[in-house]
Amino acid sequence: MSICEKCWADAGGNHELYLELLKEREANPCTPEQQKGHAEPPARLTADALDDLLDAYAGALSHLAWARANSTVGVHAVAVAAVCEARAKIVKAVNPHEDAS
Ligand SMILES: [Zn+2]
Numbered sequence: 001m002s003i004c005e006k007c008w009a010d011a012g013g014n015h016e017l018y019l020e021l022l023k024e025r026e027a028n029p030c031t032p033e034q035q036k037g038h039a040e041p042p043a044r045l046t047a048d049a050l051d052d053l054l055d056a057y058a059g060a061l062s063h064l065a066w067a068r069a070n071s072t073v074g075v076h077a078v079a080v081a082a083v084c085e086a087r088a089k090i091v092k093a094v095n096p097h098e099d100a101s
Helices: 005-010 015-024 032-036 047-070 073-094
Strands: none
Touching: 005 015, 005 032, 047 073
C-alpha cells in the first residue's frame, strides 16, 4: 500500500479517513512531492547561477581594490557595501534558510 503525506494531512490524522482518501484518489494520485510531504521543494542552486554570483562577487572585490587605491572615502564605502551585498547573495543562495550576516 502506498503512503501519502498529503492524504494523511488531509485526513487530519484519522486512519480510516486516510484509507478512504487513498482509495478515492487511486485513479488520480497525488504527486510524488506531495506524497513525500514536500509540495514545493526548495530551488536548487545551479552551477551557472553560482558562476554568476561568484562573478558579481569577484567584480565587487576588484572594484573595492581599485577604490582603496584610487578613490574617495565615499566611493570606498559604496564598494564595501557592494562586496557585502554580493557575499550575502552567495550565502543566501547556498543556504536559503539562514540569514546572511
Ligand atoms: Zn495523496
